[in-house]
Amino acid sequence: MMIFASSMLKRVTCGKRRTSPPGRGCRQTWAFAGAALAIVGGLTAAAQAAESDTSPGLRNLTSAPITQVYMSPAGQDTFGPDQIALVPGGEVGHDKILGLIGIAPGRYLLRVTDNTGRVCWVRNVTLEANQVVSLLDKDLTDCDP
Known part of the structure; x- marks a missing residue:
């Protein structure tokens, strides 16, 4: 060119x-x-x-903005980079979609941090190409205050 x-x-x-x-x-x-x-x-x-458009996404339907999302394929202990690191403003607000970068379809464990610093786990999240998965407050487990 x-x-x-x-x-x-x-x-x-x-x-x-x-x-x-x-x-x-x-x-x-x-x-x-x-x-x-x-x-x-x-x-x-x-x-x-x-x-x-083929990348999976996460819709934040929790009560607080999310500031970090780390993902590990189910059954593994290795987490990839923070998915929110490149988001302008550094957070994903309520009812906003986070496009996932470098994530293949499959089942994942998520480590999620909200804007208050609370760290929670979301287990067995199934991601598929071209689909957005919603995160709800009830999905957040084992939260550290």
């Missing part, structure tokens, strides 16, 4: 015989180059959105 764009911008033809170095004249050619870049950028964004 960048090779195509840079070769287009090196030298452009204006009219029948006149050529113009970059930065001078030929508005039509520059408009074409900009439109081509915008189309390719739009297609890339659409592909990324389609890919992220």
Whole structure:
């Protein structure tokens, strides 16, 4: 993509015989180059959105905003990174959805921390592609105040 764009911008033809170095004249050619870049950028964004649509998600229906979510495949003791670390604001409020990154469909154990610092466990959460699982207060077990 960048090779195509840079070769287009090196030298452009204006009219029948006149050529113009970059930065001078030929508005039509520059408009074409900009439109081509915008189309390719739009297609890339659409592909990324389609890919992220297959990821599972968690909807926070608990009474407090969630500030950390660590996940471990059922039967294992290894937890992945905090799923909320990249969320703007650092928390997932009530009735908001957290898109899970790098999580394959399957059964998981969740370690959840809310904005008061309370740590709770959510056991046997089944995640499927393209589905959002709701977390309720009744799902939170073995909470440490």
